Amino acid sequence: xxxxxxxxxxxxxxxxxxxxxxxxxxxxxxxxxxxxxxxxxxxxxxxxxxxxxxxxxxxxxxxxxxxxxxxxxxxxxxxxxxxxxxxxxxxxxxxxxxxxxxxxxxxxxxxxxxxxxxxxxxxxxxxxxxxxxxxxxxxxxxxxxxxxxxxxxxxxxxxxxxxxxxxxxxxxxxxxxxxxxxxxxxxxxxxxxxxxxxxxxxxxxxxxxxxxxxxxxxxxxxxxxxxxxxxxxxxxxxxxxxxxxxxxxxxxxxxxxxxxxxxxxxxxxxxxxxxxxxxxxxxxxxxxxxxxxxxxxxxxxxxxxxxxxxxxxxxxxxxxxxxxxxxxxxxxxxxxxxxxxxxxxxxxxxxxxxxxxxxxxxxxxxxxxxxxxxxxx
Numbered sequence: 001x002x003x004x005x006x007x008x009x010x011x012x013x014x015x016x017x018x019x020x021x022x023x024x025x026x027x028x029x030x031x032x033x034x035x036x037x038x039x040x041x042x043x044x045x046x047x048x049x050x051x052x053x054x055x056x057x058x059x060x061x062x063x064x065x066x067x068x069x070x071x072x073x074x075x076x077x078x079x080x081x082x083x084x085x086x087x088x089x090x091x092x093x094x095x096x097x098x099x100x101x102x103x104x105x106x107x108x109x110x111x112x113x114x115x116x117x118x119x120x121x122x123x124x125x126x127x128x129x130x131x132x133x134x135x136x137x138x139x140x141x142x143x144x145x146x147x148x149x150x151x152x153x154x155x156x157x158x159x160x161x162x163x164x165x166x167x168x169x170x171x172x173x174x175x176x177x178x179x180x181x182x183x184x185x186x187x188x189x190x191x192x193x194x195x196x197x198x199x200x201x202x203x204x205x206x207x208x209x210x211x212x213x214x215x216x217x218x219x220x221x222x223x224x225x226x227x228x229x230x231x232x233x234x235x236x237x238x239x240x241x242x243x244x245x246x247x248x249x250x251x252x253x254x255x256x257x258x259x260x261x262x263x264x265x266x267x268x269x270x271x272x273x274x275x276x277x278x279x280x281x282x283x284x285x286x287x288x289x290x291x292x293x294x295x296x297x298x299x300x301x302x303x304x305x306x307x308x309x310x311x312x313x314x315x316x317x318x319x320x321x322x323x324x325x326x327x328x329x330x331x332x333x334x335x336x337x338x339x340x341x342x343x344x345x346x347x348x349x350x351x352x353x354x355x356x357x358x359x360x361x362x363x364x365x366x367x368x369x370x371x372x373x374x375x376x377x
Contacts (some may be wrong), residue, residue: 006096010035013265013285014102036076047155049128058368077243105238105266119234123138140170145229148236149177162328197327221301253315273315291316
């Protein structure tokens with residue numbers, strides 16, 4: 001038989017998986033990557049476009065430039081029928097023998113009234129462009145409210161504060177978080193350093209506030225008066241892709257939904273080999289992809305050989321060396337037990353983005369990103 005392998009999504013998990021499969025799969029296997037965009041986006045640098053829109057070319061990589069063997073189908077995945085082993089897209093139906101769902105996550109508005117209509121998320125290039133355009137139209141004394149102080153919210157708030165200073169906008173940037181601290185899922189020393197960087201950047205931070213609704217000009221809360229805003233950005237959570245019903249199914253350390261279907265990266269809730277939940281992050285998605293590639297290749301080998309014993313599956317264990325977040329022209333990094341800020345952390349942040357671009361074969365873009373990152377501020 002000729003095994004048909006589908007990789008759905010070309011984000012961190014999908015592109016990393018597909019590139020590894022190009023080398024692991026037998027020549028007879030068909031490998032197809034399906035994504036709504038013809039480009040791979042370096043998502044953790046997306047916030048930079050709010051201040052530096054010219055970086056868009058450095059952080060978007062055409063898939064046909066980074067994939068050699070895989071066929072690329074530009075289509076939006078609408079549903080996955082695991083029983084029939086078919087994938088429905090807006091361009092037609094694809095059959096598979098083995099499939100990896102790497103569609104990433106979408107912004108979760110949690111059904112809160114008005115948020116979807118009045119808040120801009122930060123998931124696509126067009127979102128960064130919209131945030132920038134609206135901010136630059138503000139006047140002195142206006143207020144931008146960013147809801148959600150995870151790493152994405154911290155970064156966009158930092159960019160807006162820096163853009164306001166450089167463009168002399170004069171608007172207040174306020175960052176809200178439901179938990180008692182910014183970066184609430186990270187160790188306390190890192191979170192404290194992030195809060196200090198936000199304070200230095202001039203971002204007004206409020207923690208312990210729960211958003212319940214939004215209108216065109218105010219944010220509403222569970223236990224306090226509404227807060228007026230002139231621009232609203234929402235980074236308050238993630239959900240699964242529409243193609244799997246908006247859910248993030250739980251997968252164990254072998255990353256399998258069933259014998260022929262895998263889920264990798266933010267599209268799933270991964271429980272690692274130690275039984276620990278894995279946080280949604282680019283670093284985790286790339287490392288999961290390595291494990292998934294080995295397991296997909298073993299399933300394909302068994303199919304090609306006509307059956308036999310079920311293959312032994314590799315198991316993913318969460319092990320990320322540290323975390324880095326930019327806050328305008330500052331940055332905070334946690335490497336091992338040490339927290340680093342300032343120029344050294346900025347250099348680390350640029351290196352991480354460039355390292356990923358180099359890993360997917362976009363060496364020229366990696367050079368451009370480092371030059372731009374370290375050339376500003």
